[in-house]
Amino acid sequence: MKQLNFKSILIAITVIATFIFNTPAASAFCGFYVSQADGSLYNQASQVIIARDGNRTVLTMANDYQGEPKDFALVVPVPVVLKQEQVQVQTPEIIKRIDNFSAPRLVEYFDDNPCQTQRRTLNDSAPRPEGAQQAPKAPPSDDALGVTVEEQFDVGEYSIVILSATESQGLETWLQNNNYNIPDGASELLQPYILQNLKFFVAKVNLEDYNPEEFTNLRPLQMAYESRRFMLPIRLGTLNAQGNQDLLVYILSPKGQAELTNYRTVKIPSDVDIPVYIKEEEIFPEFYQSMFKNSWEEQNGKAAFLEYAWDMGSCDPCSARPLNPEELKQAGVFWDDSSVFITRLHLRYNRDLYPEDLRFQETPNRKFFQGRYIIRHPYRGEADCPEAKDYYQKVYNRQQRNAKNLADLTGWDLEEIKQAMDFVEIENKQSSPWWQRIFD
Amino acid sequence: MDKPFNFQVDVRDLQILALSLFLTIGLTQGFDFTIHPNQILTAIVVTLITQYLANRFLKRQETAALISRSALITALGLSLLLRSTSLIVIAIAACCAILSKFLIRYRGKHLFNPANFGIIAVLCFTEQAWISPGQWGDSFSLALLFVGIGGVILSWLGRWETTIVFLIVYALGIAFRNLWLGFEVDILWHELTSGSLLVFAFFMLSDPRSIPDHPLARVIWSSAIALLTLILKYQFFLATAPFWALFFLSILTPWLDSVWQGKQFNWKTTTYSWGENNHETAKL
Known part of the structure; x- marks a missing residue:
C-alpha cells in the first residue's frame, strides 16, 4: 500500500493580459516598509504564479514537498498536451521574490518634536524578506486501461509524463502501477477532468538524477500552454488534505487586476494604524495571521482575499526591490511590453467551502491596493513647551484608538493589548470609565 | 375620516427600492464592490438627462418628466452590474442604454433591455469596463x-x-x-x-x-x-x-x-385607498 505522503496538487490554466503602465504614483507615503507577512507563515500553503496574456499562459507551481523524494507525485490537469519544450524547472528564488515583493507590509512613522512648529514625518525601515511556499502534489492511480502516454520526458529532477485517459479508474490504476503515490479515491476526482478532455501532467522525482545535496527542496515546475480556460484546479488538492489549506496565487497580467469569477474576491483590511509594540516585539507576522483568520471567519471562509494589486514596475513602500526583467522572465512574463500588473490572492480553502475549481478573469482595473499597516512612534524626546501637553493628549487618544483597531482586526483581548502598550504620560489621565470594561 | 387617503403604487417604485437596497448591501456589507458613489451618481444623472432629452427631441413630447422611473431602474441596474474605473465609460453605458430604447425599436417596443445594451456596448467598444460575476458570492x-x-x-x-x-x-x-x-x-x-x-x-x-x-x-x-x-x-x-x-x-x-401574438405590456399604477377595501388600477 502506498503511503500518502504527497501533498495536493494544483493546476491551472490561465489567462493573462499585459498592459502598459503609468509608472509609479510616486508621491505617496513616506513610510518605509519594516516587516512583512509572507507566504512562509502558513503551514499548508501552496504558491502559484500565473502569467497570462490572451490565451497564453505560463504556470509556475512552487513545491514545498517535505517528504521522501521517492514518494513525491504531482498530478495536474492541463488543458493541452505539453511537449518537453513547454516545461522547465524554475529557481525557487523567483517564488520567494514575488512573495516578498507583494507581501502585506508594516510601515512606520515617527512623530516630530511637538515643540518645533515645522512638522515633518520621518521614517525608518527594516525590511525582512522571507520564504516561499509550494504547490501540493498529485495523486496516483492504477489501471492502464484507456490511458495514453502522450509525452514522456525528464526535466531537471523530475520525470514527467503527459497522459490522456478515457476512464478514471483506468487512470488511477495506471498511476498506481507506475509507482505514483496517489491517494485512494482519486479516480472520482479525476473523472470530471477526463470528461472535459483535459490532459494530465504527472510528475515524479527522477531518483537517478536527483542529488539531494544539490537542492534542499524540489524546484518549482513551470509550464507554458495556450488555452481559453483561465482556471486553477484545486479539487485534487483537497482529497487528502487535513483541514484548511492556504493558497497564494500571483497573477501577472499586462492588463490589470485579476479576480475570481465563481467566488468572491474581497480586499484584506488595510491602511490601519496599529500599536507600536507590534513592531517592537516583532509580532507583525502573528498580527497578520490573526487578522487574516479573523477576516476569513467574518466572510464565513467564502472569499478570496486581495492582498496586493500593483504595477510591478513600482512599489510604495517597497517591501522588496521590484523584479528586474530577468526575474520577470523567470516568473513567466513572456510579453514584450514591459508592463506587468500583479494580483496577489490569498485563499484559505477546504473541500466544503470551495467545491469548484477556481475560475479567474482579468479586468482592466489598474487601481493599486496593498495590505499595509501603520505604526506611528510618539515623540520621545524632551518637550516642555505649552503645545506639548496638547500633543501628548492627542497621542494618548491615538494610542487608545490603535488599541481598539488592533482588537477589532485580530480579535485579541483589548485589555491585554493595552497592557502591552507603552502609553505616553499625560496629565489628568482619566482612566477609562468603569463601565467600559463591560460595555465596550 | 371623510376623505380616504389615497396613494399610488407603481411596481417600478418597488423595483427602484429593491435595486437601491441591493446596492446599499453591496456597498456597505463587506462585498467590496469596486464602485464609487460618484459612479452611481453619474449613471443616474446621465440616464435621467438622456431620457429627458430623448423624450423631448426624439419622441417630441411637449412636456417630459424630469425623473423617469425606468431611467432610474436602468441606472441602478448598471450600477449593480457594470464596473469601470472611468466615469466616462459609465456615462457612455448609461447614455447608450437609454438611447437604445428610443432608437432600436419595433412595433412600439424596444428591442434590448436597456441596461444590458449599455453593458454590452461598453464591453465591446471600450477597454475599460468589466463585470464581476463573483461579486455577490453564493450566500x-x-x-x-x-x-x-x-x-x-x-x-x-x-x-x-x-x-x-x-x-x-x-x-x-x-x-x-x-x-x-x-x-x-x-x-x-x-x-x-x-x-x-x-x-x-x-x-x-x-x-x-x-x-x-x-x-x-x-x-x-x-x-x-x-x-x-x-x-x-x-x-x-x-x-x-x-x-x-x-x-x-x-x-x-x-x-x-x-x-405568437400576445398582449403588449403596459406599466400600471395601482391606487390604494386608506380605509377602503377597493383599489383601482390604471394604465399608464
Missing part, C-alpha cells in the same frame, strides 16, 4: 432575499414565467452536466445560489417591455437564453455568459412576437 441568505423580492415584483408584473423557466432550464443544464461529470450536489447549489445569476434572472431578464408578449414565446425565449448561457459558460469559458445570451437572443423577440 444562501442573499439568494433568499433576491428570490423573495424578485418573486414579489415578478408576480405583480405577471411575467414570472420568464425568470422561472430560465432558472429551471439553467439548473437542469448544470444538473445534467454535474451528473455527467460526476460532480457532487453542492456544486449545483453553489452555481444556483450565485447572487449575480439571481440578480440577472430576476431584475434584468424579465424586463416586461422588451421580452416577447406571448407567454409561450417567453417560455421558448428564456429557455433559449438559458441554453445559450450554458454553452457560452462551459464551452467558451465566458464568465459573463448570461449578459451575452440575453443580448443575442433579444434579436429574436420580433420574430417570436410575429409568430
